Amino acid sequence: MDKLAIGRGVTLKTWKEFIHKGNKDETIRDIIIDSWERSKTYRIDPYINEIQISLNSKDLSHRYQKMLPLIKRAKPFMESLNKLVGGPNLIIRFTDKDGYVLEWLGEPGFINKYGKLNFYKGCNIREDVIGTNAIGLALKIGKAVQVVGEEHFCKIYHNWTSSACPIKDDMNNIIGVLSLTGVKNNIYPHTLGMVIAASQAIENELKLENINKQLDLANKHFYAIMESISEGLICTDSKGVIQDINLFARRFLKLKEKDIVGKRIESILYKNDYLRIENLIEKGRRFEEEEIYFKTKSGKSNPCIVNITPIKFLASESLEGIVITFKNEKVVHKLVNKIVGAKARFTFDDIIGDSRTMKNTKNMAMMASASDTTVLLLGESGVGKEMFAQAIHNESNRKKKPFVVLNCGAIPRELVASELFGYVEGAFTGARRGGQHGKFERANEGTIFLDEIGDMPLDAQVSLLRVLEMRQITRVGGHEVVPVNVRVIAATHKDLKKEVERGNFRDDLFYRLNVMPIYIPSLRNRKEDITEVSDYFIYKFLDKMNKKIKGIDSSFYKALKQYSWPGNIRELQNVIQRAINMVKDNQYITSNDLPRYIFEDMDNKNTDNIAIYNDIYNLEAIEKNTIIEALKKCKGNMALTAKLLGIGRSTLYRKMDKYLLKGSISK
Numbered sequence: 196m197d198k199l200a201i202g203r204g205v206t207l208k209t210w211k212e213f214i215h216k217g218n219k220d221e222t223i224r225d226i227i228i229d230s231w232e233r234s235k236t237y238r239i240d241p242y243i244n245e246i247q248i249s250l251n252s253k254d255l256s257h258r259y260q261k262m263l264p265l266i267k268r269a270k271p272f273m274e275s276l277n278k279l280v281g282g283p284n285l286i287i288r289f290t291d292k293d294g295y296v297l298e299w300l301g302e303p304g305f306i307n308k309y310g311k312l313n314f315y316k317g318c319n320i321r322e323d324v325i326g327t328n329a330i331g332l333a334l335k336i337g338k339a340v341q342v343v344g345e346e347h348f349c350k351i352y353h354n355w356t357s358s359a360c361p362i363k364d365d366m367n368n369i370i371g372v373l374s375l376t377g378v379k380n381n382i383y384p385h386t387l388g389m390v391i392a393a394s395q396a397i398e399n400e401l402k403l404e405n406i407n408k409q410l411d412l413a414n415k416h417f418y419a420i421m422e423s424i425s426e427g428l429i430c431t432d433s434k435g436v437i438q439d440i441n442l443f444a445r446r447f448l449k450l451k452e453k454d455i456v457g458k459r460i461e462s463i464l465y466k467n468d469y470l471r472i473e474n475l476i477e478k479g480r481r482f483e484e485e486e487i488y489f490k491t492k493s494g495k496s497n498p499c500i501v502n503i504t505p506i507k508f509l510a511s512e513s514l515e516g517i518v519i520t521f522k523n524e525k526v527v528h529k530l531v532n533k534i535v536g537a538k539a540r541f542t543f544d545d546i547i548g549d550s551r552t553m554k555n556t557k558n559m560a561m562m563a564s565a566s567d568t569t570v571l572l573l574g575e576s577g578v579g580k581e582m583f584a585q586a587i588h589n590e591s592n593r594k595k596k597p598f599v600v601l602n603c604g605a606i607p608r609e610l611v612a613s614e615l616f617g618y619v620e621g622a623f624t625g626a627r628r629g630g631q632h633g634k635f636e637r638a639n640e641g642t643i644f645l646d647e648i649g650d651m652p653l654d655a656q657v658s659l660l661r662v663l664e665m666r667q668i669t670r671v672g673g674h675e676v677v678p679v680n681v682r683v684i685a686a687t688h689k690d691l692k693k694e695v696e697r698g699n700f701r702d703d704l705f706y707r708l709n710v711m712p713i714y715i716p717s718l719r720n721r722k723e724d725i726t727e728v729s730d731y732f733i734y735k736f737l738d739k740m741n742k743k744i745k746g747i748d749s750s751f752y753k754a755l756k757q758y759s760w761p762g763n764i765r766e767l768q769n770v771i772q773r774a775i776n777m778v779k780d781n782q783y784i785t786s787n788d789l790p791r792y793i794f795e796d797m798d799n800k801n802t803d804n805i806a807i808y809n810d811i812y813n814l815e816a817i818e819k820n821t822i823i824e825a826l827k828k829c830k831g832n833m834a835l836t837a838k839l840l841g842i843g844r845s846t847l848y849r850k851m852d853k854y855l856l857k858g859s860i861s862k
Contacts, residue, residue: 199224201387202329202343202356204379210345210353214241226336227327227346233335234326234348241349246325250295250317259297265371266298268400269362272393273300276375279430279439280386285377286314290330292369294321312351314376325349329357330374337361337369339394341387344379356382360394364401373397380508385518426522427499433514435460447523449492460519463490476505476517489521499523539585539598539642546582547731548724552716556583563711564590569663571648571708572686574715577765580686581646583715588642593682596641601634604650611655616662618671635668635679642682648708649689649700660704683708718760718767725755728764732771733784740775745853748785758793783853819854822847826856 205223212218219228234241250258259266266289273287277300281287286301296318299306306315313320322331326348332340339360345353359374373394375386396416427444431437437456445452448463455462461469468487476482482503489496501521507514543557563570564587572580581600588598606614617633634643645651651659662668667678685708694700718725729752737744751774760766774788822840829835837847850856 197338199226200338200340202341202346202358204343205345207345207353210350224346226332226340227342230322230327230332230335231348233322237323237326239323239326239348241326243349244351245311246313246349247311248313248319248324249315250319252317255295255297255317258291258295262291262297262371265362265397265401269371269373269397270298272397272400273298273373276389276393277301279389280375282377282381284381285375288314288330288374288376290320290334290372290374292334292371294319294324294331294334296320312355325352328352329359329376330372333359333361333372333374334369337363339387339391341382343382354379358382358387358390360387360391362394362397364398383506383515385504385506427520429460429519430516431460431519432516435517438516444521447491447496448489460517465490472503476503476514481505487521539588539594541582541585542589543586546579546586547728548721549727550716550721550723552721553724556713556715559711559713560587561590563587563713567591567593567682569682569708569710570684571691571710571712572684572715573712574686574688575717575761575763576688577763578715578717579764580715581644583713584642584644584684584686587684588644588682591642591682593641597638598642598644599634599638600644600646602646603655604647608652608655611652612658613671615655616658616668616670619673633668633670635662635681636677638681639679640681642684645683645685647687648685649687649691649694653699653701656701656704660701660707663704663707718763722756725767726752728767729755729771732768733775736772736775742775742778743780744778745781745783748783750786751784751789754786754789754793818850819856822850822854822856 203224205220205227209220209223212220213223213228213231249255269289273289276287281301283302283305286299286305288296288300289298290296296314296316299314299316313325319325320328320330322328322335325331327342328347329340329342332342339358341356341358343356347353347355355376356379357374357376359372361369362371362373364370373390375382375390399416427447428439428441429437429444430439437458437460440450440452440455445455448455464472465488471485472482472487482501485501486498487501488498499521501519504518504520505514506516506518543561546553546557548554548557560570560583570584570587572583574580585598588594601614603611613631613633615633615635617631617636645659658668662679662681663683666680667676669676691700691705691709695702695705718728730747733747736742755767755770762769770790770793773790774784777788778784822836825836825839829839833844833847837844840847842850
């Protein structure tokens with residue numbers, strides 16, 4: 196919500212300075228100053244006692260009938276607002292696009308008491324009629340706005356605060372305004388948010404076609420908007436007595452409205468949590484993103500992330516009550532996982548390779564997917580261990596749940612435990628206020644992939660072993676046991692058996708992880724897959740770089756297959772990307788586009804490879820020179836040249852294009 200839309204009030208002195216002298220105090224919002232100046236232009240008397248510009252009964256009836264479909268849709272939301280915040284000195288109004296009040300809700304005697312203030316049906320409250328006011332300003336600027344007390348141009352409205360939001364159609368045209376007006380000290384900044392939510396709900400409701408379900412859908416939509424902002428919502432008065440509770444909160448606590456409204460807030464909180472909340476509120480501070488447990492009808496709730504905001508009177512700063520919003524912690528985890536990408540993308544179809552070795556590995560991994568058995572992926576760096584881990588997850592019955600990754604070798608050893616299991620507030624210097632959830636909690640019901648498990652510190656190994664055996668974690672610095680249902684897939688490029696012998700890895704954890712070891716072969720041990728894998732990367736990068744080539748020379752594949760690939764698939768991908776960068780458009784990819792070290796490696800292993808390498812280049816040079824000589828002998832006659840070379844004319848033209856020979860041979 197735009198902060199500039201929220202009224203902050205001005206003093207009577209500031210107002211008088213402008214009215215009588217035209218002085219503009221810098222504390223006044225720009226939108227208010229602009230409206231005051233327009234009000235002066237309209238020649239409105241700021242000291243007028245009564246403004247009577249209204250429709251006669253016939254014109255009012257005509258306008259009302261014309262707007263009846265929209266009024267019917269707005270009425271349920273007006274009633275919901277009235278139920279939440281209604282009172283003796285408060286009115287909710289619906290105004291058309293011309294500023295005429297067509298419907299209102301409030302106490303029966305309200306209009307009789309304040310009729311001269313243009314609150315009744317048929318009166319006009321445009322800015323050019325009664326000066327600066329929230330409804331008139333909303334119509335003028337086309338945005339939601341709150342006007343407080345002395346921000347009104349006319350003095351008769353200085354004891355009032357109004358929040359208004361325009362209602363727009365699909366073409367962004369204003370078709371009405373919803374507003375909430377009350378005595379100045381009884382309206383708060385969050386009121387504007389409620390009016391905005393209701394107005395947006397009305398706009399969405401206009402799109403609904405099924406009139407028979409209109410009221411039910413409207414109420415659900417209104418609550419859906421409330422819950423999309425803050426999930427559960429509970430409001431109390433200054434003494435902690437619950438005044439309102441939304442649908443989500445009632446369902447979460449498994450209570451009916453009559454069972455909870457009127458009771459004190461501590462009836463649904465545990466003592467320690469209530470004392471923490473009470474202490475912060477007494478100090479005038481917010482209670483932000485804290486983890487607490489509610490008491491529910493069936494016992495202790497799931498952990499919730501809670502925000503509590505004190506609501507104070509604008510004038511006296513005294514506490515009026517509190518607003519509690521909360522989310523189920525599981526929902527928060529899902530959202531966090533979605534944002535940070537805790538999702539597996541790859542399946543077994545994405546793993547390229549038809550060699551016997553690779554087929555056997557994929558078959559074993561598919562077997563592992565059918566159960567919750569702990570899997571240990573073994574293999575050199577760059578062979579695709581994480582891809583296999585994702586594929587196993589996506590083939591399992593946990594595929595719709597989180598897939599969380601932790602590289603045990605990429606974080607400081609002293610932080611491994613807190614990353615895995617989380618920590619409580621004050622667990623160590625620099626710990627986040629409120630604590631932090633660990634990877635295991637975020638992966639609950641899904642899969643956690645522990646990459647480079649061989650680099651995990653010994654003290655963290657002890658805790659991991661306990662999690663694997665007990666299926667529960669305890670946060671660093673905490674005592675509460677949190678049950679977790681997580682499938683573990685670990686991976687390492689190290690020989691864990693040797694690491695156990697060296698004392699770097701616990702033998703009991705090794706045997707616990709080594710239930711189903713899967714060895715992923717290195718690229719040099721499945722060279723028959725190199726062509727297929729290379730083609731995948733070639734066309735991937737061609738598409739990404741928007742390049743076109745004539746084809747791929749056999750020399751390119753030959754060189755790739757003779758290299759040892761110590762960096763495996765990851766290295767091959769980088770080499771292919773370099774080659775695509777090197778090759779020119781509409782040319783063949785050849786071994787010329789490969790980095791020199793590919794051939795130096797070949798030279799170290801087999802001195803004959805240089806001769807082979809040179810032959811690759813010489814064959815092209817020989818072919819080019821042969822075509823040049825044939826063209827010269829035949830004096831540029833293409834038919835004779837093709838016949839002399841024993842190839843077709845189309846082949847000759849293609850090879851001339853390849854070697855850039857067109858126009859360079861004299862007849």
